Amino acid sequence: MQESYCEKKEAILASAMELIAEHGFHGTPTSMIAEKAGVGTGTIYRYFESKDELIYALHKELERKIKKLILDRYNPNDPLRVRFMLLGKVILRYFIDNPNEFRFLEQFVYSPYGIACRREKIFGNNNQDNGNDILKELFNEGIAQQVIREMPVAILHSLFFGPIMSVARDRILGFIELDEAMITRTIESCWNAVKL
Amino acid sequence: MQESYCEKKEAILASAMELIAEHGFHGTPTSMIAEKAGVGTGTIYRYFESKDELIYALHKELERKIKKLILDRYNPNDPLRVRFMLLGKVILRYFIDNPNEFRFLEQFVYSPYGIACRREKIFGNNNQDNGNDILKELFNEGIAQQVIREMPVAILHSLFFGPIMSVARDRILGFIELDEAMITRTIESCWNAVKL
DNA sequence: GTCTCCGGAGTGAACGTTCAATCAAGAATA
DNA sequence: TATTCTTGATTGAACGTTCACTCCGGAGAC
Numbered sequence: 259m260q261e262s263y264c265e266k267k268e269a270i271l272a273s274a275m276e277l278i279a280e281h282g283f284h285g286t287p288t289s290m291i292a293e294k295a296g297v298g299t300g301t302i303y304r305y306f307e308s309k310d311e312l313i314y315a316l317h318k319e320l321e322r323k324i325k326k327l328i329l330d331r332y333n334p335n336d337p338l339r340v341r342f343m344l345l346g347k348v349i350l351r352y353f354i355d356n357p358n359e360f361r362f363l364e365q366f367v368y369s370p371y372g373i374a375c376r377r378e379k380i381f382g383n384n385n386q387d388n389g390n391d392i393l394k395e396l397f398n399e400g401i402a403q404q405v406i407r408e409m410p411v412a413i414l415h416s417l418f419f420g421p422i423m424s425v426a427r428d429r430i431l432g433f434i435e436l437d438e439a440m441i442t443r444t445i446e447s448c449w450n451a452v453k454l
Numbered sequence: 455m456q457e458s459y460c461e462k463k464e465a466i467l468a469s470a471m472e473l474i475a476e477h478g479f480h481g482t483p484t485s486m487i488a489e490k491a492g493v494g495t496g497t498i499y500r501y502f503e504s505k506d507e508l509i510y511a512l513h514k515e516l517e518r519k520i521k522k523l524i525l526d527r528y529n530p531n532d533p534l535r536v537r538f539m540l541l542g543k544v545i546l547r548y549f550i551d552n553p554n555e556f557r558f559l560e561q562f563v564y565s566p567y568g569i570a571c572r573r574e575k576i577f578g579n580n581n582q583d584n585g586n587d588i589l590k591e592l593f594n595e596g597i598a599q600q601v602i603r604e605m606p607v608a609i610l611h612s613l614f615f616g617p618i619m620s621v622a623r624d625r626i627l628g629f630i631e632l633d634e635a636m637i638t639r640t641i642e643s644c645w646n647a648v649k650l
Numbered sequence: 651g652t653c654t655c656c657g658g659a660g661t662g663a664a665c666g667t668t669c670a671a672t673c674a675a676g677a678a679t680a
Numbered sequence: 681t682a683t684t685c686t687t688g689a690t691t692g693a694a695c696g697t698t699c700a701c702t703c704c705g706g707a708g709a710c
Contacts, residue, residue, distance in 0.1 A: 266656090282566045284480045287699055289658095298657035300702075309700065368564040371480045373627060380629055409639060412630045416620035417643050424612035424619075431569060433576055434608045443605060447613050451647035462690090485663060485692095496668075505666065640705035654709085661702075673694070674706075 267305045269295040275316055279358035282365060283313065300310055312370075317375070320359055327352055328392065338386050338400050339449060345396075346445035353426040360430055364423070397452075406452050417451040463501045465491040471512055478510065480559060506567075513562050513571070516555055523548055524588065534596050535645060541592075542618055542641035549622040551637035555628055559617070593648075602648050613647040 268409045273294035277286040289307055292299040306312040331348050353360040368440070397414045400406030406414065411422045425444055436444075469490035473482040488495040502508040527544050528537070549556040562568045567648055593610045596602030602610065621640055624630045632640075 260661090285566060288701080289699080292658090299659095299700090300657055301703065304656075325558075353633045355682095364526045364564045370481060376629075377627065407639070407643065409636070409643075410630055412624050413621055413636070413640055416624060416649075417640070420616035420618075420620035421613045421647065422616075424616035425609055428608050428612060431573065434606055440605070440609070443603070444609055444613070447603065447605075447647040450649075451613075451617065451643040454645075480665095485665085485668080488692095495666090496691055497689085499667070500689070652710090654707105656707080657703105657705095659703095661700105663699090663701105666696100666697080668690105669693100671693105672691075673689090674687105675689105676685105676687085679683080680681100 266295070266297055266301060270305060270312070271295065271316060271319065274312055274363055276358050278313070278316070278365065279361040283369065283371075294299075313358055313366070313371060314375075316362060317371075320363060323359075324349070324352065332392065338396070338403060338405055339453070341396065342400075342418070342449050343442075343445050346418065347441060349419075350422050350426055350441055350445065351451055353423075354429055354436065357430040360426055364427065400452070403454055408454050416450050418448050421448050421451075462491070462493055462497060463650065466493065466498055466501060466508070467512060467515065470508055471558055474509070474512070474561065475557040479565065479567075502572055503578075509562070509567060512573075513556060513567075516559060517649050520545070520548065528588065534592070534599060534601055537592065537647070538596075538614070538645050539638075539641050542644055543637060546622055546641065549619075550613075550625055550632065555623055555627040560623065563605075573636050596648070601650055603650050610648050614644045617644050617647075 270291060274286070274291045277290055277294060288302055289299050291312075292302055295302075302309075306315060319385065327348060328345065331344060333344075334341075336344070369377070393415065394411050397406060397411045399407050400414075409417075421444070425434070425436070429436045466487060470482070470487045473486055475491060484498055485495050487508075488498055498505075498508065502511060523544060524541065529539060530537075530541075532540070563572070589611065590607050593602060593607045597604050605613075617640070621630070621632070625632045
């Protein structure tokens with residue numbers, strides 16, 4: 259029972275991810291999600307309160323996955339530069355390998371959904387440990403060691419991840435090629451932007 | 455007559471820009487745009503074939519404005535680094551001063567609209583001279599002079615403008631402060647990412 | 651039988667778009 | 681000048697469609 263419960267829920271989530279990535283939030287009716295998932299439209303509402311809640315759930319799950327990805331490969335004993343290079347490569351690689359998740363994330367982040375979400379995360383009471391703390395720590399450690407420019411963490415974040423997102427996008431949409439060497443050089447450039 | 459013709463069209467464009475920036479494409483019905491513009495809903499369809507056409511028109515006008523902005527301040531006699539610094543500052547400043555246009559652009563670019571638009575621009579037959587050619591030339595000149603890393607122009611573009619967009623966003627949403635000095639340092643960092 | 655889970659036709663609301671009616675401002679007429 | 685005619689921009693109620701969401705009948709487990 260629990261098995262099939264999760265199976266349907268997972269099917270709905272997977273279908274929604276794929277369809278929204280391609281057609282956008284408003285180009286994918288719940289009926290389409292249900293059909294692709296092989297369930298009735300009503301079944302969606304057994305697992306999610308509303309379409310919005312489904313979308314938030316997708317985002318939450320994606321964030322969890324990425325956080326895990328970072329934590330798995332993170333080795334605090336590496337030199338800072340190595341840690342940054344690895345971090346950048348892991349994230350860029352993940353998005354290249356999971357284009358649907360990237361395109362979903364992009365649409366989410368730049369929509370009113372994502373803005374509200376981000377605003378809450380920054381100005382809300384952060385009781386729980388969000389994964390960004392690792393990044394924040396990483397930047398602060400770099401500043402303390404005087405290997406990273408002394409700037410607000412948010413700006414350093416933009417300098418390092420802004421290009422990664424942009425390059426991932428170009429790659430996923432087929433506008434550029436990206437071999438391993440070029441990925442390395444790209445992340446190097448991101449590092450050059452934040453290093454002292 | 456011509457006067458009032460343009461006035462209404464302008465009013466519709468301005469209202470749409472403002473409302474879409476705040477509420478998103480699907481959060482702003484045509485009725486809302488008409489009301490804010492002080493016209494009947496039907497009037498919109500005298501000036502634009504459909505809501506989609508209105509949105510494309512908004513994007514086109516915005517692109518034109520930004521292209522003009524760049525051309526106005528562009529001085530080919532400046533050293534490359536100076537040209538890049540100026541370019542970055544001008545664009546960042548423009549977005550900070552025109553948050554609605556930035557938020558509209560962001561939503562457009564990352565939606566299925568923008569993807570189709572970009573795809574056409576890259577793979578379509580580019581008969582007309584699009585303003586990006588100046589950027590392309592700028593990057594190529596930098597590579598030829600051996601002051602910029604030798605990478606595909608699209609990647610250099612991402613490295614330089616990715617962070618600018620990201621920082622503009624954070625600033626507009628009120629997540630960071632940005633004084634003149636910090637803007638300069640930010641654009642410096644963008645330059646560091648692409649320079650040799 | 652009882653209970654839980656599921657499906658998909660059905661519902662009402664909201665939306666983009668249309669169109670017959672309206673109105674104002676010349677042009678034509680006298 | 682006063683009056684009528686013509687034109688075309690403007691309007692907003694109405695239309696048809698689409699969509700998120702509901703609800704009830706049935707299937708299956710026990």
